Amino acid sequence: MGHSQADKAQTHERIVAIASRRLRERGLEGIGVADVMEEAGLTVGGFYKHFDSREALVVEALAASFGTWQAQIGAQATGGEKLTIEKLIGNYLSNDHRDNPGKGCAISALAADLARSSPTTRKQCTEQVQHNLDLVAGLLEIGDDASKRARAIFAFSVMVGAVSLARAVCDKALSDEILATAATRLKAMATEG
Amino acid sequence: MGHSQADKAQTHERIVAIASRRLRERGLEGIGVADVMEEAGLTVGGFYKHFDSREALVVEALAASFGTWQAQIGAQATGGEKLTIEKLIGNYLSNDHRDNPGKGCAISALAADLARSSPTTRKQCTEQVQHNLDLVAGLLEIGDDASKRARAIFAFSVMVGAVSLARAVCDKALSDEILATAATRLKAMATEG
DNA sequence: TGTACATCAGTGAACGCGCGTTCACTGATGTAC
DNA sequence: TGTACATCAGTGAACGCGCGTTCACTGATGTAC
Numbered sequence: 483m484g485h486s487q488a489d490k491a492q493t494h495e496r497i498v499a500i501a502s503r504r505l506r507e508r509g510l511e512g513i514g515v516a517d518v519m520e521e522a523g524l525t526v527g528g529f530y531k532h533f534d535s536r537e538a539l540v541v542e543a544l545a546a547s548f549g550t551w552q553a554q555i556g557a558q559a560t561g562g563e564k565l566t567i568e569k570l571i572g573n574y575l576s577n578d579h580r581d582n583p584g585k586g587c588a589i590s591a592l593a594a595d596l597a598r599s600s601p602t603t604r605k606q607c608t609e610q611v612q613h614n615l616d617l618v619a620g621l622l623e624i625g626d627d628a629s630k631r632a633r634a635i636f637a638f639s640v641m642v643g644a645v646s647l648a649r650a651v652c653d654k655a656l657s658d659e660i661l662a663t664a665a666t667r668l669k670a671m672a673t674e675g
Numbered sequence: 676m677g678h679s680q681a682d683k684a685q686t687h688e689r690i691v692a693i694a695s696r697r698l699r700e701r702g703l704e705g706i707g708v709a710d711v712m713e714e715a716g717l718t719v720g721g722f723y724k725h726f727d728s729r730e731a732l733v734v735e736a737l738a739a740s741f742g743t744w745q746a747q748i749g750a751q752a753t754g755g756e757k758l759t760i761e762k763l764i765g766n767y768l769s770n771d772h773r774d775n776p777g778k779g780c781a782i783s784a785l786a787a788d789l790a791r792s793s794p795t796t797r798k799q800c801t802e803q804v805q806h807n808l809d810l811v812a813g814l815l816e817i818g819d820d821a822s823k824r825a826r827a828i829f830a831f832s833v834m835v836g837a838v839s840l841a842r843a844v845c846d847k848a849l850s851d852e853i854l855a856t857a858a859t860r861l862k863a864m865a866t867e868g
Numbered sequence: 869t870g871t872a873c874a875t876c877a878g879t880g881a882a883c884g885c886g887c888g889t890t891c892a893c894t895g896a897t898g899t900a901c
Numbered sequence: 902t903g904t905a906c907a908t909c910a911g912t913g914a915a916c917g918c919g920c921g922t923t924c925a926c927t928g929a930t931g932t933a934c
Contacts (some may be wrong), residue, residue, distance in 0.1 A: 486930070490877065508791060511704050515921060527924085528878040535923060547855035583790075589843070594787040597776075597842035598701060604845035611844050635837075635856045640829065643836025649781070651804050652797035663828040683910065685892070708888060720891085721911040729888060 494532050497522050500545035502550065503584035506591040510540060510599055541602055546551035547588035548610045555617065567621040567672045569636075574641045577658065582649045589614070590645040614638055622672065633672070640668050687725050690715050694736035695743065696777035699784040703792055734795055740781035741803045748810065760814040760830075760865045768858040770851065773841045780844060782807070783838040801850045807831055815865065826865070833861050 500521050504513050515536050516526045533539045558573075559565035573579060574587065583591040589610060597606045619627075619634035644664035648657040693714050696708050708729050723726060726732045750756035751766075766772060768781065776784040789800045803838045810825035812820075837857035841850040 489930095493877080509704075509787060511702075512791065514919090516919095523796065524877095525879050526921090527880060530922070531877055569711065589840070591788075592787055593839035593843050594702060594783075594785055597839070598705065601845065604843065608844045608846050608849065611840060632856045636833065636855055636860045639833050639836035639840060639857050641836065641854065642839055643832035643834065644828075646786035646790070646835055646839060647782070647804060647832060650786050650797065651801045652794065653801050656801065656805065660828055660832065663825045664832050667825065667829045682897095686910080707886090709886095717910095718912050720913060721890090723889070723912055 490532075493524070495524070497524075497529075497532060497539070498542050498546050502537050502546040505540070505543050506510055506586065506588055507584040510592060510595040510603070513540065513543070515539070517530065537600070541606070544588065544592075544603055544606055548606065548613075551587050553611070567618070568669050569635070570618070570621060571641065571665055571668050571672065575644055575661045575668070577661065580645055580657065580661060587614075587642075587645075590642045590649075593642060593646060611638075617644065624674070637668055637672055640664055683725075686715070690717075690722075690725060690732070691735050692860065694732050695739040696735065697781065698736050699781055700777040701739055701762070703737075703785060703788040703796070706733065706736070708732070727844050729792070734799070737781065737785075737796055737799055741799065741806075744780050745806070756816065760811070761862050763811070763814060764830070764834065764858055764861050764865065768837055768854045768861070770854065773838055773850065773854060780807075780835075780838075783835045783842075786835060786839060804831075817867070830861055830865055833857055 497518060500517050501513055504518065504521075514534075518539070519526050519529050529539075533542070547597065547616075555565065555570070558569065571579075579586045586591050592607075597605060599607075615631070615634045615638055618637050619630040622630045622633055625633070644660055648660045651660070653658045681716045690711060694706055694711050696699070697711065697714075706729075708722050711732070712719050712722050726735070748758065748763070751762065755786075758860075782789075782800065785800075789797060792800075808827045808831055811830055812823040815823045815826055818826070837853050841853045844850045844853070
């Protein structure tokens, strides 16, 4: 075996991590093979030693985006203080999340793109949405399961919608207003029935 | 003057209308000059008798998307029965709206695209968001202006988020569930304080 | 331990296709007389 | 009213660039003896 397998795996991960960030920053179409390889300190040709096609990278990078997002949430849940619904809402609807889509939730960053994407990526998206709904529902304390589920859907819709709007708008005051208003009202709602 | 100006204006409008629909169906990048011209029954070359560039078509088509959307809402408001917040919510969060982005609201269809687009298109988007917030706030009956504004932001976030999610997901049951749940809860909220 | 060989991650040029844009041309319509 | 000319919307081929993909090659690492 030529170069060590560990090196290759590391390179592979580096490429995926870069693609995962750029995917969320620039959309499913906004990610170029040559660009990603250059940012990884490599040249184009080597790409196909790691992936069958650009599409394969997209699929892996999307999975990685979902994975790192869950890991971030998980880290908050275990690290010291417990994760609460208020914290999740505060995080999701923060200026920091709005300004750094590359590190944030892929669903709000790519919702429109995913709607027009291949069955494979839409499937990935569907699973992630279900996962996030379960996560939110699990953080709610009052009500039966059906009520929690319904409120989780409602809350997640607000989060995705408000972040999408806050990012699309080019008036900072309006953008801030959208996030702050959505966060305040959603927190109030979430702690009630 | 060669061909009549009326003919040219009509052709121009036809091109814009087609682009406007395809924009919402396929995104800001998903619209090709040759494709649009072919659908209009013309050939590529003639395009530049109508537009300086592809970008100029995008700007016009986006404006047209916003315009037709407002016109649709306006038609409901004047046509027979008055427009209510419940009807607006019901329309926005309907399966029909989800399944026909080409005829629907450009903001939910293009939110992610707009966030990464040129200053010109983001400016258009910002104005449309403000307009829609005013529209929703104007339909609310209880509370002072600040409360109406806040509730309008919240309601519009839910609408954009739920439609985005419902379109992204490839499980019809889940998609229907998201729309129905968001609609029910939002209607209940909107008629209260 | 040392040497020859095999493997394969990575290189960088080249290919091919899609697509926005350009351009010389056509022919129908409007204007001038 | 009729005829010659000018205009210009629309044609369709060609150009050029970006980008995904391919390919012959390199050289460092691992294996065999």
